[in-house]
Amino acid sequence: MKTDQAPSIERSDYRPLPWRVDHVELHFALDEEATVVTSRLRCTRNRQVSAGPLRLLGEELELLGLTVDGAAPVDGQLARGEGWLELTLAGDTAEIGVVTRIDPRANTTLSGLYVSRGGFFTQCEAEGFRRITYFPDRPDAMARFTVTLEGDAERHPVLLSNGNLIEQGKLDGGRHYAKWEDPFPKPSYLFALVAAKLVALERRVTTASGREVLLQVWVEDGNLDRTGHAMESLVHSMRWDEEVFGLELDLDRFMIVAVSDFNMGAMENKGLNIFNAKYVLAKPETANDVDYENIESVVAHEYFHNWTGNRVTCRDWFQLTLKEGLTVFRDQEFSADMLAQAAGAEGAASARAVKRIDDVRVLRAAQFPEDAGPMAHPIRPESYHEINNFYTATVYEKGAEVIRMLHTLLGAEGFRNGMDLYFSYHDGQAVTCDDFVDCMAEANGVDLDQFMRWYSQAGTPRLRATGSYDAAGHRYTLTLSQHTLPTPGQAEKLPLAIPVAVGLIGPDGKDLPLRLEGELHAGGTTRVLELKGAEQSFVFADVSAEPVPSVLRGFSAPVILEVDEDDARLAFRMAHDTDAFNRWDAAQRFAERVILGLTADVAAGKALHVPESFVAAFRAMLTDGTLDPAFRAQAAALPSEGYLLERMAVADPGPLRTALIHLTRAIGARLANDWLSLYKTLEVSGPYRYHPGDAGRRALCNLALKYLVAAGSVEGFDLARAQFARFGNMTEGSGALAALMNDGGVERDAALADFHSRFRDDALVLDKWFALQAGAWRWDAVTPPVLERVKALMDDPAFSLTNPNKVYALLGSFFRANPAEFHAVDGSGYAFWADQVIALDRCNPQVAARTARALENWKRYAPALQTLIRSQLERVRAIEGLSPDVAEIVAKALAD
């Protein structure tokens, strides 16, 4: 077992390895309780590096044999410590033999080799390979792999690993084997094997250069009818990467495998992507529109890693955003293009904006709080205790924003040139974030030194924009300033290079052509200003009447924008901003102001009034037939509770929930007729197809039901009940059920029971059932606290603490998506949280640490809550044998 005090790993401590592994030959004698792994490493001394031993890392391994060039190590040649062994080798080459025994069935961490539903699966990122055999398990150690799997032919008929299948056959005793060879050198974190009873959907496609390749989606028997969408998504991803980046699949075979027990979304192992089943399986009866969208983007993400991550990989784990930020950016652009394509020329811009809004919602709800709390870190951290804790919203989502800023600053063509240069220099290498940005700079002849601060500085910058109009001179001056608050371990903040996309809206609601003073001609209605200093002014000429500025169009930088806008100005932008993102953002800002005002009134015991101006502006947007339904659904959805808590000076979930309930009911009641007519005109008929146009209509209809049921509308209730009874597809069924949850009555429980009996044998669908109940609001005083329901559901036979999807659906939804219930003033939620973190930590530290993070921002909460939280954090900290994963989270949360 690991001990709680994991050492701090520092970025500045990186040293290249004195020994290379050129080739590794692995043999797996697969057995649930005693798998024997035989490894042969062909090593070469790295002459460029000062001399040193060959260091192999291993964890929870039983070492059965170790040889150097076929013989036992001689006296003094071998040194061993906790988690490593070192061999001092003479000469320039050596062949090392290692035999280890492992117990996959006992491995509940889901890292390394483990058993799930009778099959063998691996997860090696970040440091799982060392749980399989002794190896230089770090990403700059790239080797060519040959892998032989030997297992039971009956129970594990399918034997898969990376690369190409080169040999297979029968063995004695009902066993068989398969031998795989991966032609590309790779780090150990990209190794994978699967041995299970599976079936595949297959497709042969031709790549841009005319090679025929075999695509497979492997699932359990009985799920083949849910693989079509994943396959479609894969084919679209391949085409897109060829067209947009000129990048082609480099293998003859590409496999996706679905597994039920998986810590994260999916994993980009070379040629053998392993997926959480949730991001593979879909058919209309069991998956909703959001599931379809998520599958498309996760399939794309993992496929895109083949170049950004695998062909060019990370030198060390501090560079994680090199592959993750870039690959998230690529999958975001891919999804936006798919949406735009489906929407056609007319609707393309709006479709792209809808995707951008989704991505910014995630950033604001997850990354902004992270960047303002005890875990705040730059996208390229300087130190860590447990690398698994750094697969964060900052590294992924903010990392993608940093890449997007480069794309904005350099343009699509300049960015592509930088990418081409990156692959020409670094294909086959393990490199750093600096290497990537250097390519962007060189390809475009620009200096990105200041831009690099985005990689080293933590915290969300605040961007302040103020304008002044000079009527006599027809000039408008926009002053931009930036400021970043201190974060743990980083008090001083330097100015960043921030691209700020700006437009000026005239009094008639039309965008003005923009000419900066000193320029000869006006050009465009949106301009990207580059803020580099702490404060800078930009003067626009030929402005004949005072304009309304629209700042940070398209969310051109990951910052908190501060502008003083009164209600009238927000309403004006809600009606006229030609930038769809900013139009949505104006609505969000107005809603935020109203909600925080109501929250203050709740706390002060005042009567609650929703301003008429807000309802009018909201209604105007909702009923604007020129706006597509998907966009209107985004505009009519209130800001997330997590984001709103972040915006409060002191986070107080109770009054906030009361305010949200009041506002939801008011919008439902006062716009009841609009919601009803929207529902009737937009309802989608005919068989389900995954299409963004239909999805937008379904989203708006489901939202209408939620508002109507919350407001107690009899007609709305009837529509929800009818939609649920009809259950045309999962988007309609789960949407109707979600709406019925906005009522405390018996019908809600009847619908939940009905849903359960319909899907009792479908684990993925039951996750929705768990999540809806854990995230439920209490709409009346007689409904018992949600915690009671959550506790009862833990005893449901379908729930399991060892399955991450179940934990995220039930516990994750309660801790993250239901702040008012979790933060109950009696502290019951916190005691429950500590119980679960402690229990989870015994089987799966990664999942435990993610769960633990739900309370890291505790110092932002009301003082009475803080006292209660602190005692539970301290309780967890005191646990004997706590994993380094959870230990790091609670230590940082409790630090001063």
Ligand code: TRP
């Ligand atoms: N590299 C994976 C991705 O970005 C993430 C991942 C999958 C992962 N499984 C993991 C990270 C386990 C850490 C641990 O898609």
Ligand code: ZN
């Ligand atoms: Zn990734």
